[in-house]
Amino acid sequence: MSHAARLDKPVGGETGVAKAVCTSRWCDYVELAKLRITVMVVLTAWVGYVLAVPMAAWDVVTILAMTLGVGFSCVSSGILNQVWERDADARMTRTQNRPVAAGRISVTQGVVLGIATGVLGVGILYLGTTVLAALLALATLLVYVLIYTPMKSLTPWATHVGAIPGAMPPFIGYAAGTGSLSADAWPAFLILLVWQIPHFMAIAWLYRDQYASAGLRMLPSVDRTGRRVSAHVAVTSLLLVGVAAMPLFARFGSAGLLYGVLALGGTVAFAAAGVWFAARPCDGRARVVFITSLLYLPFVYAILAWDRP
Template identity: 45%
Template sequence: MNLYLELSKARLTTLAAMTAGIGFWLAAPAEWLFGKLLLTLAGTAALGAGSAALNQLLEKEADGRMNRTKGRPLPSGRISEGQALTFGVAASCTGLITLTLLEPLAGGLAAFTLISYLFLYTPLKRRTALCTLVGAVPGAMPPLIGWAAARGELSLWAWLLFGILFLWQLPHFLAIAGSHLEDYRAAGFKMLPVVDLEGRATSRQILLYCLALVPVSLLPATGGFAGGFYFGCALVGSLAFLGTGVVTARARSARAYKRLFFGSILYLPFIFTTLALDKVILT
């Protein structure tokens, strides 16, 4: 069981399900079915688990070259390629079928997420530093899936959730790459911190995306979708994250990148959770 949890990248899958659930909650009408939310969470989690397993199958050789990933089930030999393929296909199909039966639009968004993650982002990691931008698109899809599952359509506010998650991913993944430069070089991944030897372009992009998150994260409140509670929390959280980005951009050290990474994994749940709580306060 633990092997398949590792293969599923359980923490990332949980994050995807959480953001899909919050997208559902924010879009849900006054009267909604709890069972529909559970199916949305289950479908998104199955999709995330399957795509993670298939991604690791495609990157088995590269994972074996990196200290941070060589202990994963496939490169360590604890699970066979056939088992990983079977699990990945079964989980992905389960997620796609569940979400499609729940709401066709949600299923279509899920299919786009799976295809773009496996067949665009994954191969581009070996070819261009732009892969992070491409990968941030499927990574930001779960709130749209959740919103679509609740309403059967996408509004401007749904795309705003997408935008927050999209922008957040860029400093988050740049921080991971900056913390593991030698690993990424060994694997042949052309992430920006790997090809940007002096770190100037990486620093500029970290600052750009952290700065952009400040006004974008406040838009739900300034646009009337959320209230004062969310506005205050988002302002404090986004400025704190920006401050961490400024420190990282100046230092350009592995330690600073790790600090930014930990800041990012605190920031996103904080923003999405306060946005969900704000709906409770407003109602």
């Protein structure tokens, strides 16, 4: 689902025990599932549910089904993505030790696990929440795996296409609670949609040489001057300020003063980091954008979910 990412670095000074744990088959399956990303995706789906359903009407069974359904669907997309990109992953230092790329889990195993978890996730959403939530999850999975993933080797616009399935979890959570999508579901979706561009541009800038060697046409790997990267980061960072202001209007949920002060203040700070990078692209500034993006999203989502009318 979401294609949010982290900066993987080798960790030195591991003990023999730590190495034994990290080379176990269990560790391979955990890495294959990308559990940290899955947890983040599930949390964004929870935000959608909170926006849709008043606390007094929360249903434990629905929340559990939504959590499991979104979680398994996200795991599925991550597994199938790794199967598809195994050759590219093997050529990149930051991904060459992924289980499928390294050959510790076979392609057949990956495909079976990916399809099984996808069917399980969509099925749980269908049986335990609403038809719309299940359909949105299925569409997200198909677009991510069959459109976004192969596009990465063809065009730098893949990042923008991938941002659409990446932003769907709040919609899925909202639909799980109501069976429909209303205007107040849109801000959470759009914040996540726009946020992904500076977030992933920062990652791609830091690893632009590796992406280029792997044949993945991320914008920083083909735009060696950084002019187009700067434009994309600056425009989307500033656009995020307008998108983040949407909940302040009655049509989109009527967020309160707390959201207006803290969330918009945080958005302006994140936008400033993006514009600062765009003024002179370099690794140090890209790292600041990346770290700021990781702090920004949970901060704004938490306030959006809390400061309800």
